[in-house]
Amino acid sequence: MSMNDTPEIGPVIQRERKARHLTLEQLAARSGVSKSMLSQIERSEANPTFAVLWSLTQALKIDFTDLIAGGVAHRQANPIELVPVAHTPEIKSPDGAWKLRILSPPALAGRMEWYDVEIAPKGRLESAPHAPGTFEHLTARSEGLVVETEQGRQELGEGETARYRADVVHKILNGGAEAAHALMVVLYE
Structure with a gap:
């Protein structure tokens, strides 16, 4: 050409x-x-x-x-999709209290999503109710996390998972002096 x-x-x-x-x-x-x-x-x-x-x-x-250029060099598509750190979307609170890294593929948004969660010392991630039937599963990767909903409060130890309705007002708190980390999966009904 x-x-x-x-x-x-x-x-x-x-x-x-x-x-x-x-x-x-x-x-x-x-x-x-x-x-x-x-x-x-x-x-x-x-x-x-x-x-x-x-x-x-x-x-x-x-x-x-x-x-x-006229076509893809006949290479096999990689059977394992790799998302570089620089291409992993992040959501940060304006006050620096929390950061969410979106780990799930965009095609699953609104059905199932998963996030790497970081909450600053004494910080909180507050959420309005999600769609009816939505549940969150939060697995603590460090100490200090607490989940609160209008239905109760639960402290989590490292490695523990809290499962709770997310179609009500809910929040995740870090009562510790260090940044707290967790993996959160959101399942929409």
Whole structure:
């Protein structure tokens, strides 16, 4: 391909979709790009925007540069997905009382989520009620954590797990003098 040639994107998208045994409908659902637009792209009848191409590369788990270069070097997809620390999303309280690292994949949001929890000394993580039927499972990786809901209070020792309704106001407190750590799993009904 010379510097002036337009990359053949359609055939690459189609080849990568078929290599993953995806139908047009399945790739449309994963990418948010309509089935008719996908079909036009694969037949090289449409000139997709950068945003559309980005959505497709993310859905197919291919590098954007591979797409533009004419295809993914025929390499096997890694059967183990690795998320680098720098790509692990974090939520921090404005006052520095707590930090949540989101460990679950985005596709599971609203069904099942898991977090690495860090609460500063004497800090608290307060939550409004989640959707009806939601439960949290908090496993303490250090001493000092306490779970409180309107239904009770429970202190946790290192390694212990508290399971509680999260469809009510609830909070996790760190009564210790050191930062407290836990793993939290949230299950939505």
